[in-house]
Amino acid sequence: MSSLSVFRDVPQAQKLEGSLLKIYRQDEYSAKLFLAYRVCMSDDGQPWVSLVVHKTRQQIAQDPSLNYEYLPLLGMKSFIQASLELLFGKHSPAIAEKRVGGVQTVGESGAFQLGAQFLKMWRKNLKVVCIISCQKEHYGLIFQDMGFTVYEYSIWNPKDLCSDPCLFFEVIEHIPDGSILVIGNIIDCRFTQEQSVKLMSTIKNKEIFPFFDIPCQGLSTGDLEEDTRLLQHFVSLGFEFFCSQSLSKNFGIYDEGVGILAVAALSNQHLLCVLSQMMNYVQALWQNPPSTGARVITTILCNRALFGEWKHNLKSVVENIMLIKEKVKEKLRLLGTPGSWNHITQQSGAHGYLGLNYQQVEFLVKKKHIYIPKNSRINFSCINAKNIDYITQSIHEAVMSTEG
Amino acid sequence: MSSLSVFRDVPQAQKLEGSLLKIYRQDEYSAKLFLAYRVCMSDDGQPWVSLVVHKTRQQIAQDPSLNYEYLPLLGMKSFIQASLELLFGKHSPAIAEKRVGGVQTVGESGAFQLGAQFLKMWRKNLKVVCIISCQKEHYGLIFQDMGFTVYEYSIWNPKDLCSDPCLFFEVIEHIPDGSILVIGNIIDCRFTQEQSVKLMSTIKNKEIFPFFDIPCQGLSTGDLEEDTRLLQHFVSLGFEFFCSQSLSKNFGIYDEGVGILAVAALSNQHLLCVLSQMMNYVQALWQNPPSTGARVITTILCNRALFGEWKHNLKSVVENIMLIKEKVKEKLRLLGTPGSWNHITQQSGAHGYLGLNYQQVEFLVKKKHIYIPKNSRINFSCINAKNIDYITQSIHEAVMSTEG
Numbered sequence: 001m002s003s004l005s006v007f008r009d010v011p012q013a014q015k016l017e018g019s020l021l022k023i024y025r026q027d028e029y030s031a032k033l034f035l036a037y038r039v040c041m042s043d044d045g046q047p048w049v050s051l052v053v054h055k056t057r058q059q060i061a062q063d064p065s066l067n068y069e070y071l072p073l074l075g076m077k078s079f080i081q082a083s084l085e086l087l088f089g090k091h092s093p094a095i096a097e098k099r100v101g102g103v104q105t106v107g108e109s110g111a112f113q114l115g116a117q118f119l120k121m122w123r124k125n126l127k128v129v130c131i132i133s134c135q136k137e138h139y140g141l142i143f144q145d146m147g148f149t150v151y152e153y154s155i156w157n158p159k160d161l162c163s164d165p166c167l168f169f170e171v172i173e174h175i176p177d178g179s180i181l182v183i184g185n186i187i188d189c190r191f192t193q194e195q196s197v198k199l200m201s202t203i204k205n206k207e208i209f210p211f212f213d214i215p216c217q218g219l220s221t222g223d224l225e226e227d228t229r230l231l232q233h234f235v236s237l238g239f240e241f242f243c244s245q246s247l248s249k250n251f252g253i254y255d256e257g258v259g260i261l262a263v264a265a266l267s268n269q270h271l272l273c274v275l276s277q278m279m280n281y282v283q284a285l286w287q288n289p290p291s292t293g294a295r296v297i298t299t300i301l302c303n304r305a306l307f308g309e310w311k312h313n314l315k316s317v318v319e320n321i322m323l324i325k326e327k328v329k330e331k332l333r334l335l336g337t338p339g340s341w342n343h344i345t346q347q348s349g350a351h352g353y354l355g356l357n358y359q360q361v362e363f364l365v366k367k368k369h370i371y372i373p374k375n376s377r378i379n380f381s382c383i384n385a386k387n388i389d390y391i392t393q394s395i396h397e398a399v400m401s402t403e404g
Numbered sequence: 405m406s407s408l409s410v411f412r413d414v415p416q417a418q419k420l421e422g423s424l425l426k427i428y429r430q431d432e433y434s435a436k437l438f439l440a441y442r443v444c445m446s447d448d449g450q451p452w453v454s455l456v457v458h459k460t461r462q463q464i465a466q467d468p469s470l471n472y473e474y475l476p477l478l479g480m481k482s483f484i485q486a487s488l489e490l491l492f493g494k495h496s497p498a499i500a501e502k503r504v505g506g507v508q509t510v511g512e513s514g515a516f517q518l519g520a521q522f523l524k525m526w527r528k529n530l531k532v533v534c535i536i537s538c539q540k541e542h543y544g545l546i547f548q549d550m551g552f553t554v555y556e557y558s559i560w561n562p563k564d565l566c567s568d569p570c571l572f573f574e575v576i577e578h579i580p581d582g583s584i585l586v587i588g589n590i591i592d593c594r595f596t597q598e599q600s601v602k603l604m605s606t607i608k609n610k611e612i613f614p615f616f617d618i619p620c621q622g623l624s625t626g627d628l629e630e631d632t633r634l635l636q637h638f639v640s641l642g643f644e645f646f647c648s649q650s651l652s653k654n655f656g657i658y659d660e661g662v663g664i665l666a667v668a669a670l671s672n673q674h675l676l677c678v679l680s681q682m683m684n685y686v687q688a689l690w691q692n693p694p695s696t697g698a699r700v701i702t703t704i705l706c707n708r709a710l711f712g713e714w715k716h717n718l719k720s721v722v723e724n725i726m727l728i729k730e731k732v733k734e735k736l737r738l739l740g741t742p743g744s745w746n747h748i749t750q751q752s753g754a755h756g757y758l759g760l761n762y763q764q765v766e767f768l769v770k771k772k773h774i775y776i777p778k779n780s781r782i783n784f785s786c787i788n789a790k791n792i793d794y795i796t797q798s799i800h801e802a803v804m805s806t807e808g
């Protein structure tokens with residue numbers, strides 16, 4: 001063989017993310033802490049798993065009536081139906097009218113990959129993608145790699161320490177007509193009635209195509225319906241849109257990365273055309289989606305007792321997170337840390353901004369070995385009885401170090 | 405809302421495949437038969453599942469030591485290692501030299517999707533893809549959609565009723581230098597020593613990039629090593645190539661569509677560069693691959709007893725298929741059907757050409773409700789004690805109806 005490799009021009013790729021985790025892992029300090037895991041953690045510092053998932057997995061493995069045949073290209077029908085009902089409500093008129101449907105997708109990226117491929121082919125005039133979220137989202141790169149021009153906006157207002165509807169409006173008023181608007185998990189952005197009307201009319205008039213991201217329904221407020229409020233509003237007004245619904249995090253089956261790409265269309269006829277085109281993309285992407293995750297979730301969603309148990313699990317997790325947040329706030333108050341810390345408990349879900357500046361974040365990482373992102377958005381479920389004192393004391397010192 | 409749908413220009417997509425199955429399903433004749441399923445069937449007409457898979461699934465569901473965390477982007481390390489050892493042999497020098505590696509892929513298409521994306525980006529001079537196989541392969545469309553010029557060739561010689569090495573040479577001698585050559589499951593194409601040398605030198609001199617497809621290792625000859633003979637030869641001579649190894653069919657876990665994209669490079673350094681780039685594509689495609697299929701397979705491959713049982717399962721399946729083929733041949737002989745039917749038993753694996761012409765195929769489909777593809781390549785595992793007499797009698801009549 002020639003000694004020239006076919007791959008001689010291929011360089012080592014730069015790691016796209018996880019550098020903070022990498023630095024954390026290299027840190028040899030024994031009391032180091034990482035507060036930026038993307039999933040909910042249990043008290044014991046392990047990723048949270050809904051208890052009902054454990055027994056459902058066992059039940060499925062022992063079920064002799066199941067076969068292991070290929071799933072259809074679009075996925076397991078009962079799973080898609082159950083997922084749609086979770087997203088839009090069991091008695092959703094849009095489901096009854098058969099103008100919403102879905103495709104089972106793989107992993108955390110699958111729905112965006114599929115949706116982006118479709119939009120690239122069939123909405124050639126949509127060239128701009130705007131992503132509105134509380135954090136850097138991984139799917140920006142998916143759109144970018146496909147040739148879209150991608151703009152990313154955070155609606156966290158670091159001055160007022162809140163998710164700010166005004167920042168949202170600033171974005172949609174300035175983006176080009178016909179853009180794709182990816183709406184991340186912005187549950188804390190509370191629109192007034194008036195703002196809501198304005199939002200809908202701007203999106204309609206500018207022919208903006210909404211693409212929702214529902215990454216962990218139920219894990220924000222603890223209430224499944226409350227977590228999809230904005231989406232419900234869009235569907236009730238007859239909007240057409242895509243929605244990525246990931247079901248890995250709220251069931252705690254991270255290893256089975258499963259979800260759907262939901263499609264809302266004006267009519268069943270349009271929906272069927274869209275789904276039929278998506279079938280071709282699925283055939284090229286993975287052909288037949290894997291079944292385990294879909295089976296576990298369908299079993300739970302379609303059984304009243306298991307469903308109740310799961311909802312209860314979700315509620316407990318969120319209550320526990322709120323309790324941690326309350327404790328953090330209280331401890332900072334007792335330490336006399338300058339500033340109001342109400343924004344901690346005003347944010348819902350596991351992730352929230354501490355509201356620290358870059359210097360303070362640096363202090364925590366460098367001096368205290370507490371690894372948090374530059375924007376100070378941490379995962380509160382990483383805080384537990386064992387580390388809360390060290391964390392709050394460190395935050396106190398960080399704030400004091402930059403005061404006055 | 406405006407009554408104009410965003411999706412108004414999206415037409416219903418044409419079904420790409422499965423039309424024969426669709427016609428079969430619409431046929432109301434009670435004794436209709438479909439002999440073109442893509443997976444191995446058991447005697448009872450159900451997709452074959454290795455028995456050892458059943459108990460491994462249960463064992464995994466009950467294992468309290470497993471967590472459900474995200475798999476790494478490239479997949480489960482132990483699974484990739486076990487898959488590579490299956491493909492290249494446990495004591496493969498290429499594995500020891502760390503110049504082969506792999507990425508866990510999803511479904512039947514994942515490895516081709518990933519490999520094609522990589523080649524499109526990093527081997528921009530490779531514009532032509534030639535697919536050599538015994539059948540129409542679904543991945544032709546994947547390359548085509550990415551802008552490659554795709555040529556597909558069958559090496560079945562309908563006159564001599566065999567997989568013909570000369571047809572193989574005709575292809576590689578005429579394709580442009582630097583083409584990508586997808587080598588399908590062509591186990592029956594037996595090269596002489598001399599042909600083998602010529603094959604390697606042609607591929608080397610024309611800088612052809614081989615992309616192997618190993619869709620069901622062990623289910624062709626019943627011998628895991630024999631089924632990857634050609635691949636072994638390439639790796640031993642230091643070639644660089646890609647290989648899609650699907651592990652759904654040979655374990656009978658069709659619903660978990662799992663496999664790897666194996667990469668053979670000149671050195672570990674080149675390999676690491678290639679894998680690091682692939683990580684970026686994976687992140688966009690599905691981010692974290694699902695674990696169930698990988699776990700089941702790894703458990704079996706890494707346990708001597710389970711591995712032995714699985715190998716025995718494979719051997720039985722293939723022996724059973726050979727027995728069916730022998731019976732079909734014998735029955736046609738007893739019926740006095742004109743022609744030699746040795747080609748039936750000369751082909752390995754579940755799928756094989758009956759060697760009928762288009763008119764004869766038409767006769768079977770239209771008059772006998774026996775659904776087989778136009779090229780007469782059927783799945784012999786669909787034939788069992790209940791239907792063999794009807795099938796052979798029908799083949800006899802088909803041949804007689806077109807005899808001079």
